[in-house]
Amino acid sequence: MASSDLEQLCSHVNEKIGNIKKTLSLRNCGQEPTLKTVLNKIGDEIIVINELLNKLELEIQYQEQTNNSLKELCESLEEDYKDIEHLKENIPSHLPQVTVTQSCVKGSDLDPEEPIKVEEPEPVKKPPKEQRSIKEMPFITCDEFNGVPSYMKSRLTYDQINDVIKEINKAVISKYKILHQPKKSMNSVTRNLYHRFIDEETKDTKGRYFIVEADIKEFTTLKADKKFHVLLNILRHCRRLSEVRGGGLTRYVIT
Numbered sequence: 001m002a003s004s005d006l007e008q009l010c011s012h013v014n015e016k017i018g019n020i021k022k023t024l025s026l027r028n029c030g031q032e033p034t035l036k037t038v039l040n041k042i043g044d045e046i047i048v049i050n051e052l053l054n055k056l057e058l059e060i061q062y063q064e065q066t067n068n069s070l071k072e073l074c075e076s077l078e079e080d081y082k083d084i085e086h087l088k089e090n091i092p093s094h095l096p097q098v099t100v101t102q103s104c105v106k107g108s109d110l111d112p113e114e115p116i117k118v119e120e121p122e123p124v125k126k127p128p129k130e131q132r133s134i135k136e137m138p139f140i141t142c143d144e145f146n147g148v149p150s151y152m153k154s155r156l157t158y159d160q161i162n163d164v165i166k167e168i169n170k171a172v173i174s175k176y177k178i179l180h181q182p183k184k185s186m187n188s189v190t191r192n193l194y195h196r197f198i199d200e201e202t203k204d205t206k207g208r209y210f211i212v213e214a215d216i217k218e219f220t221t222l223k224a225d226k227k228f229h230v231l232l233n234i235l236r237h238c239r240r241l242s243e244v245r246g247g248g249l250t251r252y253v254i255t
Contacts, residue, residue, distance in 0.1 A: 092159055134176045135209045136169040137240050137254050144238050153234055164231045165240070167220040171211050172254060174219040193218070200251065204244045210253040 145158045153161075178186075178194055186194060200212060213224045222228060232252065235241050244251040 092162060132176075132180050134173050134180075135254050136172060137165050137235070139165055140235075140238050140240065148234055148237055152230075152237060154230065156231065156234070161231060161234060164222065164228070165235070167222050168211065168216075168241075168252075171215045171219040172209055175211060175215050176209065200247075200249060202244065202246055202251075204246070205251055205253060208253050210244065210251040212249055212251055 139162045140158075142158065145153075145161065175193075175197060178190055179197055181190070181194075183191070183194070196214070216222050216224055216228075232241070236243070239255055242253045242255050244253055
């Protein structure tokens with residue numbers, strides 16, 4: 001046996017002997033009354049430390065769950081922000097534009113000695129007695145558009161349908177402005193239109209607002225083609241209009 005191997009064996013044996021001595025020494029300490037109290041205190045402190053470690057582990061788990069929830073919330077907010085940006089960049093053209101009339105003035109620009117002038121709002125002018133309201137067709141909503149069967153709307157878009165509604169309203173307003181106009185102020189062309197409108201009315205359209213294809217051609221740029229009739233089917237489906245037939249005419253009644 002080499003000398004190096006013998007030294008390693010001796011070292012190993014000495015280590016084992018040392019461990020046995022330490023174990024016996026600790027065993028003897030446990031039997032001594034003076035050290036037994038110290039060992040009990042150490043045991044109690046170990047139990048307390050163990051409980052603190054358990055609480056710390058639970059707190060770490062809670063913080064991890066909170067962190068995951070915050071990550072999910074952050075991702076959700078990012079998606080909402082992207083949706084808002086998309087809506088902002090794709091506002092339908094038929095929606096009314098909002099104009100801001102109030103101007104912001106910085107405090108440094110104000111003269112403390114100069115009285116602030118408060119502009120009183122202009123009184124609302126009462127409409128003339130002859131003015132009558134004309135019923136218009138409401139625009140369809142996104143939910144209504146999504147509810148239209150795919151075979152019916154084909155490749156038509158939400159904006160295209162509402163653009164047609166805008167044109168139909170244009171025709172309705174133009175027609176009934178003429179009907180509400182005093183006859184004395186009419187020229188020959190307007191008077192001819194007036195008489196046509198009266199002739200097209202029936203007992204089923206009394207008190208209701210309607211147009212015919214001739215009004216579409218007269219007052220709008222729409223063409224009464226196949227695509228137009230597909231759009232009319234969608235508007236009937238969304239309960240925006242109904243049809244009254246008779247005398248070779250189809251009357252599109254605003255509902």
